[in-house]
Amino acid sequence: MCFWWDEKKWAGRFHEATIFRPEYFGSLPGPTNGRGTCIPDGTFRNLQSNLGPGQTVNNPHCVQRAVNEGTTSQTGVNSYNTCLARSSYPDFHSCVEFTYHAQGHNGVGATMADAIASPGDPIFFMHHLYIDYTFRKWQLGALSRRNTISGCATNDGCTPLTLDTMIYMGGICGSKCRDAPVRDVLRTKQGLFCYMYSY
Structure with a gap:
């Protein structure tokens, strides 16, 4: 059994999601003076990363979050259903990329919004399990989708x-x-x- 975070249930209110309790992945703070805030509690409190921002390496700093609920609101059921209704893989892929994939990253903010450094935040993996889950749901929508792929x-x-x-x-x-x-x-x-x- 593979567990994952069902983001669409928390669209527009990620900070209330049970996954962001201290006993799980730590709280989801807002920005501090317009910047990310170190994870304040739980197992990942003040977790350190050497990667980022961007391609910077050997730059020790805490993994940061800066929730933007206006952005997380774009990860909801409407986006999910719109993407699942796409009949071709390229259409499904572009729908996911520009809705709940991107907005899940950007909504958590800070480290998660950094395309290179985002795996430094443990929530990255739960987010991507959700993306994988939606791909599997899309595949199961039609037999022809189970072995289709495209892109570069x-x-x-x-x-x-x-x-x-x-x-x-x-x-x-x-x-x-x-x-x-x-x-x-x-x-x-x-x-x-x-x-x-x-x-």
């Missing part, structure tokens, strides 16, 4: 992404996560995976 495989120009494009894991977890073609990671209960979402 590289950032230099655009080598088309295909089912045979290799995903290189760089040995980050040894033999448990081998390099694999895209086709092997498109289904949660087939190929390399064996999990389902909690609902």
Whole structure:
């Protein structure tokens, strides 16, 4: 069973979400003097990161948050339903990118709003589990969607992404996560995976 954060239920009020209690991922503060605020409590209180802002490295600083509920309001049920109604992968992808994916990052703010440094905030992973969950829901909407993908495989120009494009894991977890073609990671209960979402 894979647990994830159902962001659409908290659109416009992320700071009230149970996941942002001290016993889970720590509180979600607003900005301090227009800037991010260090996580004030819980397991991740004053968590340090060396990455960011941007591509800066070896820059120790606390992971920060700065909630913007006007932005989080764009992560709700309307955006979710609009994206799930898209019939092609490119349309679904662009819908997700410019609604609840981007606004989930920007709504939490500060570290999460930094495209390079955002994995430094542990909530990044719960946010991306939600994005993965919505992709799975979209796939299940039609049989033809279960093996469809598109986009660019590289950032230099655009080598088309295909089912045979290799995903290189760089040995980050040894033999448990081998390099694999895209086709092997498109289904949660087939190929390399064996999990389902909690609902």
